[in-house]
Every structure is written in C-alpha cells, then in structure tokens.
Amino acid sequence: MSKNKKSLQDLTLLDRFLFAEVMEDPKTFENILSIILGEDISIKGRPQSEHENRTSPLKRQVRLDVWAEDETDAVYNIEAQKENTKNLPHRSRFYQALIDSKLLDPGEVDFSNMKDCYSIIIAPFDLFGRGLYQYTFQMTCAETGQPLEDGATRIFLNTHGKNSEDISPELKELLYYMEHTTEEISCSTSRLQQIKNHVNIVKSSEEIGVKYMQEWEEKILEKRKARAEGLAEGRAEGRTEGQTITLIQQMKKKIQKSKTLIQIADELEEEPDTIQSLYECVSQNINLATEEIYKIYISPDKTED
Template identity: 45%
Template sequence: MLQVILQKPVYKVMVQPEKSILYSKEFRSVRLDVYARDSMEAEYDLEMQNEDQGNLPLRSRFYQAEMDAAALKPGEDFKRLRPSYVIFICAFDPFGEGYYRYTFENRCLETGKPLGDGTRKIFLNTRGTRSEGVPKELIHFLQYLENSTDEFVQSTQDETVAKLHKRVTWLKEDRRWEAKYMTFEEMLQRKMDDGLRQGIQKGIAKGITEGIALTKRVLRLNAQGMSAAEISAQCGISQAEVADILNMNE
C-alpha cells in the first residue's frame, strides 16, 4: 500500500496497528490507526476516515507533531529525525476539488522552495474524479476500497489490487483465528479468576483486550512465516513469551 501511495520503493516495513502515544494525562493522547517504519527509518501514519468531521488539516498537524516528539530521545540531535508521512485515506473528498490525491509539504511563500523538513501530509479520496498526475495503480487501489468485489478486481487487471484482494479474502474466510482468540480470552479469564494478575506477555495486566490484540498479531506474523526472534523484535516481547502464545493456541 505504501509503495502504491508514494510511488517509490519501500523496504522491510515494521507495522504497528493502533499505536497509542501518551506523554501525560494532562495532555491529549493520540491513537494512530496504523503506524509503520521502514528499514530507512522513515515513519508513516495511515488513517482511514469514513466521515468528514472538518478537522483533517489540524488532526494531521497534531499527529505529525506527536510522531516527531516520540522519535527523539533526550539529548539526541535533530538531524536524527527521519522523513515522516501522515496519510489519510478518505471515503469522501476532503477538499472538494475532485482529486484522488492531495499532497502537502511546507514551502516558502516568497520563493516556493520546499522547507526540506522531511514531512508530508497526503489525503487520498476514494471518490475522486480527476486523474491527472495520479498513476492508474493508485486509482485502482482507491476504487477497490469502494468496490471490493471479485468482478471489479478482474476488470482492473491490476496485479497489486489482485494481491491485496487475495489477502483480504483469506483473512475474511479464515475462521480459525476467531476460535484461537476465544481460547486465549477464556485462558486469561481463568488466570484472573485464580488471582494470577500477571499474564504471559508484556502489558497483559492492563486488560484482556490488549492481550488479545497482541496475541492476534503474534499469530498473524507466525502465519506469515516469521521466526520467533523476528516476532519478538516486532512485538516487543521475549521469545519465550512468543513461544507461550503459540503453544497455547496450537
């Protein structure tokens, strides 16, 4: 998806759905729909937006600022800030001009030259009508979000859309996941009933819901063929905890 949207190669992406950023209870937190970082350490925030609440420009500003604030440790040089993209995929036209894609970056009003701060905000419109400057691949992707049928996929003859549709179909049809999640939830409830407040993975004490979300991710990565070490690195838990989750859901 990132390669289609940005029209450039993106290598080895680490994905974290529903990433929360909270600095203090005195300030507003943010939960990113999908946070990603590639092997070059560029950062991405992808947001799905079904309704126009009239606040996308300000929301994109806030999300960008929160991502930047979390990117540096105390004392680190600003040069360590990497390119950062905030991407909204909208089921409506956010600016009313009919474009499939609106791209913003900071520029000098006098000279027109870009500031070069490495940030971009991209707003995609699944109901666009103006295709100038937009690759067919991106238009097919946005149209697919509106019409995710076998017939549409076949009509596009687009390899990327076909691969995406195949993955989406597989996820919808694989009912084994639901049974595994239920088994894990029941196990957690038994442990809590027995007074064992500490679960088998990091953060489980915060609630069953977070534990289930982490387990879903571990199972999904395992199904994709990742090793325990790779899953451990991506999920921020030990290899032993990864093994416990996989063993429990066999």
C-alpha cells in the same frame, strides 16, 4: 444481531476494523504504501495497528491507525476515514506533532537526525473540493515558494477524484477497491492481486470473525451502559443537569481515547449536531473536573478558564 451491523464479509477497506486487520500484514502494508507513493517501499518488522502515542501519561492519548517504519527509518502512519469530521487537517497536524515528539532519542540535540514522516489519510470524500484523487502537503515559504525540507509530508487521498490523468492507473484502481472491497473486483497488477488475496484471507478467517463479533458486542454493551448511566444520573440530580453532567463524564473518557464527534455521537445514540457544542466545550477544557466543565458550559459565554 442488529440489522444495521455489517458482516465481516461486507466490510470495505474504509472500515476501520478490516483496514487495521489487513494492514497488519507487512507485505500488504508495503504494497499499499508503494502504490500511493509511486516507489517500492520496504518496511522493518510488522506494522502496528492503533499504535498508542502520548507525550506523557497525563496528556491526550492518540491511537494512530496503522504505523510502521521503512528500511531508511522513515515513519508512515496510514488511516482510513469514512466520515468527514471537518477537523481532519488539524487532526493530521496533531498526529504529526505527536509522531515527531518520538523521533529523537532522549538527550539527542541534533534535530537533523529526525526521521522523515508521512501521514496518509484515505477517505471517500473530497476534503478540499478540487476534484483531485491526491492532495500532498509539504511546508513551503509563502513568499518565495521555497520548500522547508523538514521531512514532513501529509497526504490526503480521495476515492472520488476526477483527475485520472494525474495519477497512476494502479492508484486509481486501489482507491476504488478501498471503497468497493468485494470478490467481484478484478485486479490488473500483481500488487493489487496480492492485496485482494490477503483481504480474502482476513474475511474468511474464523478467528478474525470472532474478534469482529466481540468488538461489535463490546460497542453495544458500552452504548447500553452509557444510556443506563445517563438515566440513573438524570433521575438522581434532575434530568437536564444530571444528563448533561453524565454526558460530560462519558465524553471526557471517549475524547481521551481520541474518539471523534461522529464516533461519540454514534456510541451515545445522539445526533452529532445536538451534542457538538458540549463536545467542543469538553474538548477545550479536558483537564478540568466534570463539574467545572459543566459550569463553563452553562455560562453565557462558555469561555475557557
């Protein structure tokens, strides 16, 4: 076992694996959502972790971290995000558009039947630099301030906020627990205690422990395979061109799985800064052949076709 690998017991709710496992429980999903929104929410059925969403088989696939509907048919997508990838506002917009594309039945022409939709991102950093625990965005008119009332809401939660007086003590406590998910944390409300109890069940589950180990081992094997493919391709076609083409092939697969620059760099054992320009080139030309992307990448202006 790698010395850098966390045990299941050491994971926090900001770690994707634990977050997804915990949030598959309907009551836990309801409790967390109710605390965030400040009202009781009752969802239909079981939440879906890493819900696949794409508008056609040929288009980009996105896996929404945890997704559910409530009894009023409002839709909620909740994501825990540890790394500031610098693109979260744009990513939330993209997720919102994909969710919206699924909210009307085929042939439906009455757009007033679209469901309300909430996209929520929880992070251990202040994305907007204002010191707030919660940033809520809804469309308004720039000239008059009039709300558009289109039913779309995007919420960004910052576990390091400073305005305690503007949020409920329960939300503040939840955000702290998201980042410090340990047995020592005490809970002041029944909802928080229920969340903690379920986290403890997940962390002590032998079945989930095996699943976590298998997922970690798959990532290690993927890294080794990627490195071996890069070395083989580099030897066959010349180190600089061969390694670049291999990186493009690997990036295309990972970008199509909605992986971020940080995630891709980690899996390829590269520094994000060293592959960022290639990542951007591949992202912008994802539907082109690998060789065409390479030609664009090495061209002086790197412009899109």
